[in-house]
Amino acid sequence: MRENAKDPQRHAERMARKQRVMRERMARAQKEQGVLLVLTGPGKGKSSSGFGMLARALGHGMKVGVVQFIKGKFRTGEEAFFRRLPEVDYHVMGEGYTWDTQDRERDIEAAEAAWKEARRMLDDESYDLVLFDELNIALRYEYLDLDQVLDDLEARPEMQHVVITGRYAPQALIDIADTVTEMDVVKHAFKEQGIKAQKGIEL
Amino acid sequence: MRENAKDPQRHAERMARKQRVMRERMARAQKEQGVLLVLTGPGKGKSSSGFGMLARALGHGMKVGVVQFIKGKFRTGEEAFFRRLPEVDYHVMGEGYTWDTQDRERDIEAAEAAWKEARRMLDDESYDLVLFDELNIALRYEYLDLDQVLDDLEARPEMQHVVITGRYAPQALIDIADTVTEMDVVKHAFKEQGIKAQKGIEL
Numbered sequence: 001m002r003e004n005a006k007d008p009q010r011h012a013e014r015m016a017r018k019q020r021v022m023r024e025r026m027a028r029a030q031k032e033q034g035v036l037l038v039l040t041g042p043g044k045g046k047s048s049s050g051f052g053m054l055a056r057a058l059g060h061g062m063k064v065g066v067v068q069f070i071k072g073k074f075r076t077g078e079e080a081f082f083r084r085l086p087e088v089d090y091h092v093m094g095e096g097y098t099w100d101t102q103d104r105e106r107d108i109e110a111a112e113a114a115w116k117e118a119r120r121m122l123d124d125e126s127y128d129l130v131l132f133d134e135l136n137i138a139l140r141y142e143y144l145d146l147d148q149v150l151d152d153l154e155a156r157p158e159m160q161h162v163v164i165t166g167r168y169a170p171q172a173l174i175d176i177a178d179t180v181t182e183m184d185v186v187k188h189a190f191k192e193q194g195i196k197a198q199k200g201i202e203l
Numbered sequence: 204m205r206e207n208a209k210d211p212q213r214h215a216e217r218m219a220r221k222q223r224v225m226r227e228r229m230a231r232a233q234k235e236q237g238v239l240l241v242l243t244g245p246g247k248g249k250s251s252s253g254f255g256m257l258a259r260a261l262g263h264g265m266k267v268g269v270v271q272f273i274k275g276k277f278r279t280g281e282e283a284f285f286r287r288l289p290e291v292d293y294h295v296m297g298e299g300y301t302w303d304t305q306d307r308e309r310d311i312e313a314a315e316a317a318w319k320e321a322r323r324m325l326d327d328e329s330y331d332l333v334l335f336d337e338l339n340i341a342l343r344y345e346y347l348d349l350d351q352v353l354d355d356l357e358a359r360p361e362m363q364h365v366v367i368t369g370r371y372a373p374q375a376l377i378d379i380a381d382t383v384t385e386m387d388v389v390k391h392a393f394k395e396q397g398i399k400a401q402k403g404i405e406l
Contacts, residue, residue, distance in 0.1 A: 011344075037247070043384035051259070052281070053255075054258075076262070077260065079262065082258065105211070179390055
């Protein structure tokens with residue numbers, strides 16, 4: 001398209017076609033319900049995308065909840081920011097990085113306690129959107145029972161949105177999800193460029 | 204790793220190795236500077252990831268700026284949310300979807316006016332992080348001069364972080380970026396499931 005990008009007539013035609021496609025797609029999309037989104041893959045941006053969706057939902061006056069299943073050293077920014085807001089129900093699993101505890105039993109206890117908070121939100125239709133940050137990691141290490149988690153997700157209120165982040169999303173979760181994004185690394189400053197982990201940036 | 208996931212000894216070894224790798228990587232990463240992040244690809248989550256990074260930066264008490272290069276119908280959530288915050292300098296390009304205007308000249312004028320705001324932020328070291336949402340689309344349609352944009356990005360204050368979102372990131376931008384994430388569609392509710400565009404969810 002680039003060679004024609006500067007041709008006003010071609011541009012107008014292209015934009016008009018795009019507009020028709022968008023309108024037809026909108027017209028086809030008639031099912032209204034809560035969406036289950038999964039953000040996975042090795043690339044940067046999974047958790048920040050979840051928190052951005054949280055901000056958008058708050059901008060729409062929605063009631064939101066957050067449960068962080070892995071408390072990362074770089075997660076303190078979101079925590080500090082969103083905890084200031086009374087309309088955000090914010091819980092953090094009581095452990096550091098799992099590779100800092102090296103105690104599987106404590107990780108399991110912490111994950112199960114965190115899932116209790118998550119299930120409380122899934123049982124409460126007053127929550128318009130809930131974010132389960134890094135839940136996929138807790139599932140990957142089998143800290144939680146996958147079938148129980150899937151059952152709780154499917155039993156949630158019909159209009160409730162759920163956003164789940166973390167690498168290694170299990171296939172069974174992808175199967176029940178409405179939308180799944182895989183984030184891949186094209187370039188990584190931290191890994192490739194030897195740039196110091198940046199306050200406010202590293203995921 | 205799953206067959207051994209429940210073996211506490213194997214788990215502890217795996218976590219210890221992960222800890223060593225993280226520490227070595229941290230030790231190697233000595234360069235401290237602002238990071239240029241690019242979030243691209245067809246998957247959902249590019250803009251919300253940028254806004255999540257904005258929230259994290261605000262949580263760290265940073266001064267931030269936003270310029271949105273395509274005002275999407277679904278962007279109003281972030282706008283409503285972040286405009287409430289006095290510490291956010293927020294600008295939106297004065298046009299709707301480009302495929303709603305169908306006037307290339309007006310799009311170019313609007314994009315150039317928006318880039319003036321962006322350049323003002325890039326000239327001001329008091330901004331710790333700036334988000335140029337959907338800039339890649341303005342570059343894709345050649346509404347802006349790519350070389351000028353690259354020059355302005357490279358001339359920014361050394362410690363300033365920049366996050367750029369949108370499909371079709373030009374290779375020349377990827378080349379100067381520190382970190383690039385490609386977001387791919389595994390599943391899309393809107394496209395595949397016929398679910399109505401969700402207030403607070405659609406990107």
